[in-house]
Amino acid sequence: MNTLLETVEISLTVNGERVKRMVPVRLNLADFLRNELELTGTHVGCEHGVCGACTVRVDGEIVRGCLLFACQADGCKVDTIEGLSDSRELEELQSAFVLTNALQCGFCTPGVLMAAQALLRDLPDPSREQIREYLSGNYCRCTGYQAIVDAIEAVAKARAGRAK
């Protein structure tokens, strides 16, 4: 029983701000971000690492916020949708998503954007099939995915055009 309530102190950087908190060891990162830091742009859809709604960036890599304990992020640099919106890193993707209507209810969208940004970093000129494959870890129940693929493809092409 006591292990449930055991707490540890963690220090981490979230969206560029240093944060120090006492947290229960069992608290997952998504709940920590949402409930402790009130960063509610990270959403919880399944709590077992399938749907991708809680995707955030830890030390530059996208992870499932529900599959990482907050205490595992001790000393890490965490970026959420709020931070990447404020820094305008996601602006191009967000504009493309709005333009193609690649979101409806918007619940999955922060996670999808995190994944899309990581995809374009790893694979700047993906085919539609590659985009679809990469997004297999992000469920969307509204759009049917096509508009999401359109948006990511448009951004990839725009970036490739600028690079020429």
Added chain:
Amino acid sequence: MSEFDETAKTLNFDSPNSYVGRSVTRPNARRLAQGRGQFVDDIVLPRMVHVAYARSPHAHARIVAIKSKKAQAMPGVVRVVTGAEIAMVVKPYVGVLTHLQGMRSPPQYPLAVDVARWQGEPVAAVVAASRAEAEDAVETVEVEYEELPAALDAERALDPSEPKIHKELDSNLCFTRTVDTGGVDAAMKSAHLVVEDTIVFGRHTGVTMEPRAIVADYNRADESITVYHCGQSPHMMQGIIASRLSLDEHRVRIVVRDVGGSFGIKIHTYGDEIAACALSLMLGRPVKFAADRYESFLSDIHARDHRVKAKLAVDREGNMLALEIDDLTGVGPYSMFPRSSGVECNQIVNLTGGPYKHKEYRAKGTVVFQNKNMMCQYRAVGHPIAIAVAEHLVDQAAAKLRLDPAEMRKRNLIPDDAYPYKSPSGMRFEALSHHKCIDKLLELMDYEGLRREQAELRKKGIHRGIGLSSFIEVTNPSPMFYGVGGARIAAQDGCTIKLDANGSIVAATGVTEQGQGTETIMAQIAATALGVEMSCVKVLTGDTDKVPYGGGTWASRAAGIGGEAVLQASLALKRNILEVGAVILKTGAAELDIADGKVVKKGTEQGLSLAELARICYYRGNELPIDFQPELVVTRHYRVKDYAFVFSNGAQGCLLEVDTDTGFVKLLKMWCVDDCGRVINPKLVDEQARGGIVQGIGGALFEHCIYDDRGQLLNATLADYLVPMAAEMPDIVCAHVETPTKTSMLGAKGAGEAGTGGAPAAIMNAVNDALRPLGAKVTSQPMTPEIILRALGKVR
């Protein structure tokens, strides 16, 4: 409509300045894309506590005792409450509609009292400082159960030997209905060909990405409750919460902000949500319930789960003569309140074969109770089944007659000039366009080219299938849907629109936004009718304190009904503005129009800005004549009067490949031609079609709530329950035929459900088209690899 005749004449949806018909982007999408939405679980209120539920692990069990002492002592626990205690605060509810004659369902309480009747039914509530602590304590609630035999199989539910679920009922029958034109037997007897099959549709569910959630905030001082709800029908919920908790309805406020997917799932009365409201009353503080995914699978309504025996008679030329269906469905232990669980079956009886001109029809629908989670209305209620059954038989008959399925449809679809038309089941169609739609579809698909390619590939052992479906969709429902059955669910909707002091427009509407674009299209309509920039228009939704009384969003009604109310309100406001303009400009209102946000003399561009007009009205009334009072706020309502429903129609096509070694189906492409009347925003309509089709694909190929023989749901996780993922989904080509309805000035019909309705039929026909040369046939959904390999005789 007469009062608007003069103003309405200025309305031109085809003008270059019209927002109606344009794919403008959604102003609220940017907020959601930045993670700045506000979903219910994001809401935190002072002194708020959290509830978690102990749920029955059994499909059917007597609750012998509930011991909560240990749970009460757990860290953070505020209160442990049993179903019996909740029942003392909440009036029970009965989910029947009186116009579905003979329907019955016993009174239901939010939590089980004495007997739990499905695995997952809540039996006790634990309220604690955090959800985690509430869940910890739920684990320590000791519920002693005496397991009872469960009635699970709908086929056996009415056998006298089956366990009876409710002692107050003489059997497990919920509802039955028949329709009979009288000549089916004779037509079947004399027909050239009769095809028949039994088609089985598996249970599935909506899987909204945001699980259900509610925050109930009861204020003891003024006996009011504010409920933050992720739902689709705020006024319906207001009435339900007021009546069940014995509160004054005007002291119940429902606030619906961002909703993370709904699809019909979030429009019903869930015991865990009503109990959260009751707990807020009992505790005098805000209570939050946010379902986790496991709870969603066990308690969100399920849908489909139908077995349909169907028969079609045709003559030598393939003309359809008679259709007969026998539908059986098991809906769980109660009929869901307040929409009832009889509607899906009722729709199947109403709609099967609806696109076709056969004269004879007999349908029997039977709804039974069983010890599984409850079923009720989910996107495209009944349509996927009604459409798949008829389209399957049409294809079977075509194959027997060696007719191309497209030709078979053209011979039988109701002619486009035959309207108004009454179907053999009694449905009245105002104006449909089946032939235009299928012609456009075949052209879009390059149907002939696909057939040639299919034949070539068959020679190489590649099994492609091409499937078609023609369909109708119930949209814009009149009071004949729910109101006539005694349910307090509004079919009318309203809009209050005003010109604010700075010249901006604020429109409040009773329909809601779940991401489909309601707020956008309402702004498009208002801006067009008023002659202002769309950016000047703000749309309010989802707050019973602030919007006119309305039904909300269901049955593809928001654009057609809510949109017409916005149009009429906008035209009325325009008339009032022009009257003010006439007074200020000292001319006749008939000489004036509004263009670019200015009151102008017709044909000129110079004029009085709405901001200046508003400034004079609100601050400088002294400049107006003493006997003139400007009215810059108006409200208008609209309901469908001439028809029970305003049907839309369309056609879909599917191209896929079946791997006959593995049974896997690869979707290559889908096409959809939909006639939803006037298209307000083509992009948003296309996205409704695409999203809807993908949900239809889910039901046809993947999604299945699998129960074992003790009533345990075996795949209640997102890892085990398959929903469509990006990699398996095809690109979907959309096109439109526009037949505006004359039941409104706007002319819009609904577009939200046609995709889901039509897709399973096209996919099943395509699978069977691929399998036909191999002598195999699939008649159950989801069409999993196992089902296909069984059909091929490769596994037993």
